Amino acid sequence: MRIEVTIAKTTQLPPGAVDALAHELTRRITQHFPETSNHIQVRYAAGNNLSVLGGAKEDKDRISEILQETWESADDWFCAD
16 A cells, blocks of 8 residues: 655645654554555645555545544644754
């Protein structure tokens, strides 16, 4: 399964936020889907989107929940230098 999260270029994020999000999201997703550890990408693009290739609809739903939880808990894991 391959997971790609895109963030709109117009979204103002602090330096290092995309890398930190990728790291934290990878950590959380691999707890549920260990085979995806090196198949998760977070990057800037034209708009916000979540793509899950090669997974069932239930997998995408769970990954979407994990992404939402990760984003909402950014104060706990993101430290801007």
